[in-house]
Amino acid sequence: MSVPGASNTLLEAVVPYSSVSMVQLLGRVPSQHCSQAMAKEMALLAYNRALKLSKPVILIGAPDWSNSGGVLGYPVLGVGFTGSLATSRPKRGDHRFFLSMRASDRIWESSVTLTKNLRSREEEDKVSSCALIQAMAKACQVSGSLDSGLTESEVPYESETQFSEEQEIEQLINGQLCCKIYSFSGEAYGTDGDRKIILPGSFNPLHDGHLKLLEVAMSACGGGGYPCFEISAINADKPPLSVTQIKDRVKQFEAVGKTVIVSNQPYFYKKAELFPGSSFVIGADTAARLVNPKYYEGSYKRMSEILGDCKRTGCTFLVGGRNVNGVFKVLEDLDIPEEIIDMFISIPADKFRMDISSTEIRKNQGVVTS
Template sequence: MIEADIETQIGAIHGSAHKLVLEFAGAGSMALFWLHAVPGSSRTVLEATDRYAATSMADLLGAPPGQAVSEPTAAAMAAAAYRRARRLAEPGVACLGVGCTAALVTDRARRGEDRVWLAVRDEQSIATYGLVLARGQRDRLGEEAVVSRLLIHAIAEASGCAAPLALGLLPGEQVASARAPLPDPIGMLLAGAARTVGVAPGGALVADAAPPGALLSGSFNPLHAGHERLAQAAGAALGIPITFELPILNADKAPLSYAEIERRLAQFRWRYPVVLSRAALFVEKAGLYPGCVFVVGYDTAERLVEPRYYGGEAARDAALARIRAQGCRFLVAGRLEDGTFRTLRDIAVPPGARDLFAELPEAAFRVDLSSTAIRQAQAS
């Protein structure tokens, strides 16, 4: 039997049109039961995971947390849950990521307080809630009920439908809550509110970060050894590290979805830095990354100087002039085509643009792989 105030509040949550992913450790299972016990949970809950093993928590966060039951850990759990919700939900749906980490009454000796930290992440902000429970005043089920009520209250607040909900606090117990702006960089990029998003190997996201010195741009569907070895060879030739660039817009295809962006970024996690952008064309990239060296393959370089992609020679020359004005240039790697290894020397570069292009010698890099061939092999 669910108490009336809980049932009413969860009914409002189910009617709020928010989708959520819940990550919890140590407490929160009762809240999940309540959410499912009130009709309409399929409109709200996308996924819920109980992270009891330390290895499971490390898998979620990318590394073991410094302190399991803490505000930073709850916030990191909520951020990971929010990204997961954006992957699972339909485009345009309001999503919430919920993180709950707690240390409650146990059957083993444990130092420290009985406590909980919750966090709820949406597209624009993160809210955190902390509570220390009076030790020895409740059994395990009693503490779980308090935590779960607080969890339902936090979800309701984030859903914009919070109503008075008694938490069952004892004298001296007090919830510490805070809300801070925390825009979602990928969401901003998709909406056109950010021009680029830098993604660190550990997964940290920064909107409109400082431009890198050299970029290897591609769809990376999938990332393969050819891309990696090209980045290594180009970095050695230039004497600077190479950052991978993944444009979310393509002149010939539909924009990448949030889920597809996350899927492709997962290939780089803990390995390489990436920058996301809305720039499909190199003349646009030059405006975003002044002074940048663009590492490209033979086929891309060939298209760069082909007049028909611009509507004529005059438009092509103007675009290349804008790239030069931004201080950008190209490092061109060879590619096997129709049984012949093609290089920069096989491309009819306009005389006025030859200074923009330099060759990465075959001795420095040659990998006869293609993403298209790999996808075809995977499909078969």
């Protein structure tokens, strides 16, 4: 962090040093604080956090981490480190440390047992820190070496496990990963690049109406932000999508050169937590459901609390007109609570109106789907 420009690389550092801090990080009481399994779990938590924090930029000459999962094309790495080093009292067990690094498609693991009574606590700290930096550099394909100070007998045990795309998607469906990003656009967008303009949907199939709506939404935002589509692998009312279904739907976006996020969050308040500060592009029919207490256990108070939480994340909703029960409706036709009305921005009908639906396309194609 003492290097100028470090914020271009380092997203966040968390030191869960006390037992209570570790419990809060994991959400449970660990059976063992110092182990390879613990470092691996911490790395996965860090990776998911990195997905939420990384910036939507296009990197030229970056490490070749294909579909590396970084939000909108930014490759990210989650690092977990835990150790049992020299302390104020003699230790019966080994002095050792474990580290793990998680990228979208692979995980690197390493462990070192230090020679007892060879170094002071400060020296052990320095050795383990150097080993950690060297491992991160190697994972990022940074050339050069750093002398960690390990002796010939202190040989690191290292392993690397690579995941197939199918395994990554399975991890997402199972809740291990919060999202996977497929950045097919290769384009740079306005100065407000950190903000994402997201059009969620099932895209079964993707059609011109989806593409046009996101294009108009970008114009409504003054051209700022990064446009992308989002598919939830988890549906609130139906079984999760299969790996094959997800891959097939993603291929549609590759064909048109658009970025798509696959998440495991079916609810907008969870999407808002995952992508804070984003603008979600929705139809008037979806907006009507968002403000209907029926979908909040019949509680207007519950609805206000949840949408209020969305508002505090900085999220907004860009609302396009849609046919609702045979009647074309826009935002102005809906009864939006006053306390959250500033979250909703209308896309005028003269800017976008396309009476087309994926359901009708499937019917015309004779496709049966669930």
